[in-house]
Amino acid sequence: MPMKRGAIVAVGLVGALALAVGAGISWISGKGVGPLLPPREQCEATVGTSTVVLDLEQAEAAAIIAGVAVRRGLPPRAATIALATAYQESGLRNLAHGDRDSLGLFQQRPSQGWGTAAQVQDPHYAAWKFYDALVKIKNYEQLAITVAADRVQRSAYPNAYADHEADARVLASALTGQSKGVFSCTVDTASLKAETIGKNGLTPRAEAVRQDLAKTFGPLPTGGYAPGGISTGHMEGSAHYEGRAVDIFVKPISTANTVKGWALAQYLVAQAERLGIRTIIFSDHIWTSGSRSDNGWRDYTPPDRAGNTATLRHLDHVHVDVIEE
Secondary structure, eight states, X not given: OOOOHHHHHHXXXXXXXXXXXXXXXXXXXXXXXXXXXXXXXEEEEEETTEEEEEOHHHHHHHHHHHHHHHHTTOOHHHHHHHHHHHHHHHSSOOOSOOSTTOBTTTTBXXXXXXXXXXXXXXXXXXXXXXXXXXXXXXXGGGSOHHHHHHHHHOOSOGGGGGGGHHHHHHXXXXXXXXXXXXXXXXXXXXXOOOOOOOTTSSOHHHHHHHHHHHHHHOSOOEESOOTTOOOSSSOTTXXXXXXXXXXXXXXXXXXXHHHHHHHHHHHHHHTHHHHTEEEEEETTEEEEOGGGGGGOSEEOOXXXXXXXXXXXXXXXXXXXXXXXX
């Protein structure tokens, strides 16, 4: 007996659903069939009603540019100018090519005295040299972005820098810590091989994080580790006991130190994929890589145990720990 049309449709839907489940495909009502894929790896900064979206490569570069400004004690306006410039010159990518001998984030030319080819392709060096030139410009903070950027770059298209001013302002506000908990990345981190604690009490991966922070921000007071490792002073199961965690102190608690703490914390988010970072905690907020990273910064509930309330809430230090298998 032939099936009725309604029965055929029903069987077809059941079969399609079975195939979809078997193939790892989800049915979304009203939207059809789509793959069950992890969230796209990217970063977002939202300040007010403005949102800027970057891929991970761009985020790493932007965070270094802003971090060097913080290290030098420059105002957020300086970071805005530098970020707008790098947007226009390279798309916030460390290019190994350009017009004539132009290279790197700012397309700096070795033949024009910016440094060697290797140097101008080092984002830290390139940002530092850009700021060296910027601070020599009288009243650069009061100048239009296009004017300030062109006086550094001597561009053939100076007005083009204005195209990136709005995005640069958002990124500068977030990555210098002026806006708190507004920069986040979705990072699909994989498990990494377990490591042995080194001489200073940190695993190589955790030590790489400490060194990376120092390269960008200069010497920083850190703790939560010691030669031979530690076994007390933290909550049960803490990554500190495995040498996988570093605390970066921003004491005493003050408005300026909280701003710096957010600059450090949001910088670490931008570098999470590259450095294998799992968790960052600061000022009642937590960010975690992997499946929860697309939730951004979340409220952090401190452990219910005796101790300094400010420390338990991470108001006086940024906690960062790295991934382990």
